[in-house]
Amino acid sequence: MTARGGDPLGRVLRTVVEPRARETDDQGRFPRETVAALAEAGLLGLTLPSRCGGGGRGLVEAVDVITRLARACGSTAAILASHYTATAALRRDAGPELLREVAAGRHLTSLALAEPGNPGTIPTGRADSAGGVTALTARKNWVTAAGEADSYLWCGREDDGGLSWWLVPSQAPGLCVPAHADAVGLRGSATATLTADPVRVPDSALLGARGGGADPLVEIVLPWLCALQAALALGLMQAVLARGVACVTGPQPSWSRWQDPPAERPEVRADLARMRTKVDTAALALTDAVGSRWHADGLERLLQARALAGEHAVHVAELGIKVCGQHAFRKDYGVERRFRDAHTAAHGQLPADRALDHLARLTCGRPLLG
Known part of the structure; x- marks a missing residue:
C-alpha cells in the first residue's frame, strides 16, 4: 500500500504507532500524535479522489492499512476505520472544499450510526426540520473519536420514515460528549455515546437527498x-x-527447565x-x-x-x-x-x-x- 510513494504507513508504524501503542492503552489517551503522523503521511485522505488531493485508493487499500495498524495498535486502527467509513459516504455527497480538507489531513471525521435498541441498523432518532434548521435527537452508541473528531457522519429518521444523512460538526449546539470514556478495550479510541437532545444543524449539513439515505x-x-x-x-x-x-x-524461563x-x-x-x-x-x-x-x-x-x-x-x-x-x-x-x-x-x-x-x-x- 502506498499513499504518496514508497510505504509511508510502514514508516509511521515504526516511528510513531508501535512506540506509543502501549502508552495509548495504559493511559486510555486519544493518540493525537499518531493521528497527526497518519495525516502528514497522506493516509487520512487515502481513499479520496486525486482531484481533491487524495490518494485515489479504494477499499482494498483501506483494508490493508487497517489490518497493519491493528497489529500494532487497535485503538489507532479503530479511529482510522471509522474515518474511512465516513469518508466513503462523504466522497459521494460532500462538497469539494471539505474533501480537500480531509485529503490534506486537516479534518478527521467519524461514523455516528448505531443507537440503543434500534432494530437492525436503522436509526430511530428523530430529525425535525423547520426554518432552515434541523434538530437531531438521538443517542449514538459506539462512536469512535468522540470529542476528538472534527465531524460526525450522522444518520437519522425523517417524519415520513425515510433516512437522511447529515455531517454534524463537533461544535454543533446541543451535542453532548462524555468527558472521558474509560473503556476496557480499544482504550485510546475515545469510543463513547454521543447524546443529541437535540443537536441543531443548518439544512446545508444535509448530505444527499432528504429521505434518500437508505x-x-x-x-x-x-x-x-x-x-x-x-x-x-x-x-x-x-x-x-x-x-x-x-x-x-x-x-x-529458567523455572521451566524441568518441563518439555x-x-x-x-x-x-x-x-x-x-x-x-x-x-x-x-x-x-x-x-x-x-x-x-x-x-x-x-x-x-x-x-x-x-x-x-x-x-x-x-x-x-x-x-x-x-x-x-x-x-x-x-x-x-x-x-x-x-x-x-x-x-x-x-x-x-x-x-x-x-x-x-x-x-x-x-x-x-x-x-x-x-
Missing part, C-alpha cells in the same frame, strides 16, 4: 463498515498469533494450529469478500467476513492467553492488550451478532432494512 447505507456505509471492522479484528488476531509463536519458540519445551508439547502445538487456522480463514474470507463486493452476493460475503473475523478474533485471543500462560498477562508482552481489544472489536457500530442477523435476513429473502 441507498448510501446499504451500498456504501455497510460494505465499508463490514470490511474495515473485519480488518481491525484480523490485525488483532494476527498480532496475538505472532506473540504466541514467539512465546512458544523463544527462550524459556512448549514447542515439543502436542497440546500447545494444536492450540497454535487452531489459532493459525482461524487467522487464515478470516483473512481468506475478508479477501474474497472485498473482491466480490460488486457481485450480487457481495454484501452477504462482507457480512460473513465481518462476523467471522469478529468471532475468530475472540477465540484466537483466548487461545493466545492459554498458549502464552503467565507471559500473556505481562503488559510488555502485548497479548493482554490484544485480548481486551479483540473482545471489544466484536462489537462496535456493527456487532458480529448483528452482521449475522443481517446475513440471515438476506439468506431468507427478507429486506435488509425491514
